[in-house]
């Protein structure tokens with residue numbers, strides 16, 4: 001069919017790039033790196049080069065690569081079933097649900113396959129919950145308040161609550177009824193809230209938006225407003241949850257309990273899974289047949305997620321993430337005092353952002369890190385994002401800091417005159 005691809009067997013990076021350029025719908029800008037294996041916190045390319053991975057597949061591979069508990073769970077599950085459909089029982093769903101309800105403080109779980117799907121389920125639950133309240137004579141509408149600079153995924157519903165115009169505009173009209181509120185602006189939240197609203201949607205730490213934690217006052221205000229009408233507080237923990245910040249969920253740092261939370265990325269250590277959790281009361285809005293999925297909660301994903309949770313507990317990884325995160329943030333703040341091109345250092349645990357003064361500097365630093373075989377990425381144009389595996393060590397952090405300070409010394413002060421405003425977008429200060 002395609003002689004050029006037939007004759008150049010995929011193998012080398014160049015061949016694969018050429019094949020993908022012809023065969024894949026072009027939705028991604030990939031790094032020119034062909035990955036073949038990994039061990040611990042290191043990835044290996046096809047030439048045998050090793051990279052220190054500070055991104056873990058966008059916060060997914062929390063236990064790193066070839067972790068023995070994951071390998072063993074995979075082996076064990078290969079003797080059992082990969083899939084049953086939700087028409088039958090298997091042992092994994094309730095075992096995982098028990099663990100998830102214990103660690104989140106919520107009552108019930110709906111399993112799905114991705115973060116976006118978990119968020120979509122949360123939005124549907126909010127609408128159905130409000131409908132149930134209306135049927136009981138309560139006054140509550142269908143509107144949803146989402147945050148500026150939010151990211152909740154790419155389905156038409158999730159996208160409607162995702163702020164970035166570039167993601168939303170080509171697909172409009174998206175789901176109606178969503179208004180955006182400036183993140184952490186309590187007065188604006190209070191002004192936008194009314195009995196028309198059925199849910200307030202918040203990422204406890206905005207990830208794609210540049211690693212911005214919600215403020216205590218804002219989260220408390222959101223909780224109070226929801227309580228005043230019966231609206232649901234939806235907290236998206238897809239990036240910040242499952243131990244990333246040193247607690248199982250980032251909201252546990254605030255002492256605020258949501259009605260609904262969503263988990264995904266690191267939940268099964270690298271296999272697709274999503275989970276929407278909610279209170280007993282909110283769960284009553286879904287009755288059999290109202291929502292579902294073919295793959296959600298399949299035996300493979302459940303057994304891996306159980307292995308991830310049990311290993312985080314067994315190896316006390318929450319404590320490790322918390323203390324290593326403190327150390328990492330402390331060292332980055334130290335760096336900030338020597339380099340004025342660092343505008344801000346933000347984060348919790350091992351979810352860390354370093355905001356630089358310009359997009360071009362951020363690109364240069366990433367390029368330099370890649371040359372030093374250190375993988376991280378950039379979010380919100382100017383923010384270096386660190387989402388390393390939880391098993392990262394202090395020596396790894398020191399190595400990263402050495403590389404970063406060298407690169408900032410080379411590129412940092414030379415680029416101070418460059419512009420900090422890109423694409424007319426708001427830059428956080």
Ligand SMILES: *Cc1c(COP(=O)(O)O)cnc(C)c1O
Nearest residue numbers: 114115116151152153207238239
């Ligand atoms: C990644 C992410 C999503 C979407 O998850 P997918 O698995 O890519 O569908 C939603 N919300 C947040 C906060 C995320 O970081």
